[in-house]
Amino acid sequence: MPTTFGVKTTVSDIPTIAKLSGDAARGQARAAICMTCHRLGAQGVPFGPNLAGWAAVRSPEQILKDIVSPSEHLAHGFDRPVRLTSKDKKVVIEGLASNYSYHSGSIDVKVFGGQTRKVLFRKSGLSIEFLKDHSWMPPASEMGLSDQDLADLITYLKTL
Structure with a gap:
């Protein structure tokens, strides 16, 4: 498994990040990091869940929680x-x-x-x-994502 995905950052709490306006074009560029493990439709690696349509049925807060703290809730089929x-x-x-x-x-x-x-x-x-309560996905802070990166990423994921 990869041990690092970027320079470690500090991210704000979920309500603070959820208030930011995102840009889908910038989010699409940052989504390249997601494709290290996930598929976005037909592109990416089929290790984690396919993210096409995933964000459409979730609130920005739910999406943020899964990206900021991925070990808190493991998706069915990815929980072992x-x-x-x-x-x-x-x-x-x-x-x-x-x-x-x-x-x-x-x-x-x-x-x-x-x-x-x-x-x-x-x-x-x-x-x-x-491994109990363990996600192979690192938290957003360990992937080098900023608050604005997360807002942009959510805006992009909502378009899939």
Whole structure:
């Protein structure tokens, strides 16, 4: 997983940011950072939820909450973050778990980039850690987004 997405910033509280006027053209330019993990319609990476139409049914405050504090509410289907480590505690694979079977010793993991890998964890001696309340998406402040960037991004996302 990427460890940094930009220079760390400080963002204001959600009501303060929600009062700002956004510009869709600037928001579209900033949306490139979203496409590192998300699809915006037909463009981007299919790791996180597709954001086309996502903002249309949410208030600016709801959108901001999900971008500013992504671990507070994990979308269905993206709520099983997992890390598999070797016996010497080295991370082997991280991503989103599906089709986990302790009895067969296998788990499917959707990895960064969008591919799904079947891992035979018992056969390879890997330990599985299901991460509680953890989003692979970093908070807005760790993606280098300013208050105005967030207002612009929301305005753009509402157009999809």
